[in-house]
Structures are given as C-alpha cells and as structure tokens.
Amino acid sequence: xxxxxxxxxxxxxxxxxxxxxxxxxxxxxxxxxxxxxxxxxxxxxxxxxxxxxxxxxxxxxxxxxxxxxxxxxxxxxxxxxxxxxxxxxxxxxxxxxxxxxxxxxxxxxxxxxxxxxxxxxxxxxxxxxxxxxx
Ligand code: CO
Numbered sequence: 001x002x003x004x005x006x007x008x009x010x011x012x013x014x015x016x017x018x019x020x021x022x023x024x025x026x027x028x029x030x031x032x033x034x035x036x037x038x039x040x041x042x043x044x045x046x047x048x049x050x051x052x053x054x055x056x057x058x059x060x061x062x063x064x065x066x067x068x069x070x071x072x073x074x075x076x077x078x079x080x081x082x083x084x085x086x087x088x089x090x091x092x093x094x095x096x097x098x099x100x101x102x103x104x105x106x107x108x109x110x111x112x113x114x115x116x117x118x119x120x121x122x123x124x125x126x127x128x129x130x131x132x133x134x
Contacts, residue, residue: 001090002082006132007045007052011065011078015042015057018075022046022055030055036111040064043111054081054111079118079128087115087133099123107133 012018015033022028029047036043040063046053056078058066068078084090087107095101100120110116110132119129 001093002084002131003134004083005051006081006083006130006134007054008080009054009056009078009130010075011056011068011072012075013057013069013073015044015055018055018057019044022053028053033057034111035059038108039110045111079130081116081130081132083134084131085133087117087131090131091117094119 010018019030019033023030026046031045031047033042033044037059040058040060041056042059043057044055046055056065058069065078069075091101091105091107095105100123102118102120105117107115107117110130112132115133116130119131121128
C-alpha cells in the first residue's frame with residue numbers, strides 16, 4: 001500500500017538556525033519558510049537527491065510539536081512520511097485493521113498542497129507516521 005518515502009521530519013525550536021545548519025554545515029538546498037497555521041507549524045524542506053527532510057518549528061500556542069520539543073529541547077526526529085495513491089482507501093484499510101488515525105480521521109491538506117493524515121505512534125513501533133496522497 002505505501003510507496004516512496006516522501007520525507008523525514010525533524011522538530012526544531014529555531015527554524016532559522018536549523019536551516020542555516022543544513023545550508024552551511026551540510027551544504028544542502030533549503031526552501032523558504034512556509035507557515036501552516038492549520039497544522040500549528042512553520043516548515044522548510046531540505047531538498048535531497050532522493051528525498052526531503054522537513055524541519056518543523058512550532059507556530060502558535062497550541063502547536064502539536066510544542067510538547068515534543070519540551071521533552072526534546074535540542075530537537076529530534078518527529079515523523080516519517082510515506083506516499084500512498086489513495087488516502088481514503090488507506091485510511092479505511094488501516095482503521096479496519098485497528099490502527100488509530102489521529103484527529104478526526106479526515107485528511108488535511110499538508111505542506112505540499114496534498115491530503116495527509118497521521119497514524120498513532122503506539123500502533124507503529126513508536127514512530128509517528130504521516131501518509132500523503134501523491
Ligand atoms: Co510531514
């Protein structure tokens with residue numbers, strides 16, 4: 001059901017310095033910051049030849065990554081994103097198998113303008129999984 005790895009996301013407390021670290025120390029191409037109020041984050045993408053790294057900074061008081069950063073003040077790996085062809089079909093199959101889809105279970109529009117949803121980390125080996133329809 002899942003296809004390519006779309007991105008790995010890292011939560012950071014300071015997006016400007018994290019972007020500079022990837023740009024300068026690692027010599028990577030980094031996109032301009034993009035605010036996603038519906039997701040409570042500001043993101044940039046580090047563009048790699050075979051995938052992307054998403055750097056996430058909290059946006060707003062109710063950011064879903066605030067608690068994660070409180071526990072991991074220097075930042076850390078937050079989620080991985082797999083591509084799927086049909087997100088509603090994927091969601092239905094996962095729910096039928098007992099997996100928990102986060103939120104109200106309805107896909108939201110993600111950072112690439114495509115529908116995404118998240119699966120509970122306790123159902124997937126302690127890893128928060130994002131599915132993105134491509
Ligand atoms: Co993501």
